[in-house]
Amino acid sequence: MPFNQYCKELKGISTHKIDFLESSSIDEREVKELCLTFRSSIEQTGARREGILDIFGNIVEKCPLITGAIWSKIPFQVYLAVEECVSEFIDSLSSSGKEGILRCHPDLCGRDLTRGTLTEESQNEQSQAGLTSLNPMEREILNHLNLQYKEKFGFTFVICAKMSDKNKITQELNSRLQNDPCQELQNGIDQVKKICHLRIQDIFFHGKIPTKL
């Protein structure tokens, strides 16, 4: 990541009351200092080793095992490292491991949404994509496509809802149904990584309280 963009992203941390980055010219030393301050602020608010699962446990939906697996690499100096570790770990899994991750995701506009049993993260994501306010016809089409997808591939259709909307999701589902299983496994995993990216950003930059699994 280019240094400038890195600094710009770090500025988002000012919501965490770290505001000495107001000057436009910051050097590498200041960034390192910022990272350390940020890190210690996380530690002070309880993110010690034993709290890591509480904070990062749901960055991949209902897969705290992933956080547990990369546990020794946390705390991280920069949030990007969390993402990289997750991504590397997922890539190292067998196909059945990857399928397992997809199966841990709730259907979009599925049973958990109807019953109100989604995790808060998933509820927000689905709501932002307009999936909590579908009309009966839209819901039926989506449920039908989800079912077809599951029957064909044996795992859940996963898409980063926050980067999409209800119409694009239906279109994408229709088109991804035509893929072969190998390609679709990779597509699903790529989407999981996007969801994870946004969830990590929410924790670090938007002060969101993550679901404790």
Ligand SMILES: NC(=O)N[C@H]1NC(=O)NC1=O
């Ligand atoms: N099935 C599926 O894509 N679910 C996920 N997508 C998303 O953005 N949040 C989810 O829970």
